[in-house]
Amino acid sequence: MFLLLMKIDLEVVKYLLSRQFLKRLGFYFFNKNLLDEEIRGLNIEEPLYYESEIPIEFNEKVLNNPRKGKEKDFYKPSITDLTSFFNLMWELLRHTIDPDRPNHETYSFHKRGADYKLDEVESRIFALNQGQIERMFSAITINNQKARKIICKIVEFASFESTENSRACLSYISEGLGEENSEDIYEEYFTLINGLAKMQDSIQTNRVRKIYLLYLMLIRTQ
Secondary structure: HHHHHHHHOOHHHHHHOOHHHHHHHHHHHOOOOOOHHHHHHOOOOOOOOOOOOOOOOOOOHHHHHHHOOOOHEEEEEOOOOHHHHHHHHHHOOOOEEEOOOOOOHHOOOOOOOOEEEHHHHHHHHHHHHHHHHHHHHHOOOOOOOOHHHHHHHHHHHHHOHHHHHHHHHHHHHHHHOOOOHHHHHHHHHHHHHHHHOOOOOOOHHHHHHHHHHHHHHHHOOO
């Protein structure tokens, strides 16, 4: 519903951002990832959010007779499907600027109009350390390519004009390449590497060398 309204009226975007919707999404998803210890030092009240105890529904008919179903039918979306969740998070982030990062408004995916400035807590949440990156990808099934591509964009957003966040993303890829993974995972690494390689920010020169080494590692695993 929110995504549909956001496409119709920019005021909906401004309203959601002004009501700390990004902060609520961040707390809802990352609060179990040791994020509370960092945020607690800022002496702020946690924004209201609501957790659902409804599990993701599985298509039992396909599970029992997999030959009769297609791979895309293996999972049946439910109210807790995280594709729309990450999509909403991404669309809101596209309208934001981190005041602590120079020229953040020049980020290629940035949508002009709302130009909401992240507050200190939101900036901490969406810095995205390696643990948070792993948490996002592990929350999505491997065959949900749409959601995984959205997560790649969120990670790229965090890496723009940020040496620390870029390092966390590259470390995530580097560790993943040292493990045995499916071709789908390697495709995901390609998406992240290509996204980071295309960034035109002030730290791109320092980032490129590491990206090149990761690209060579990825080629060797194919």
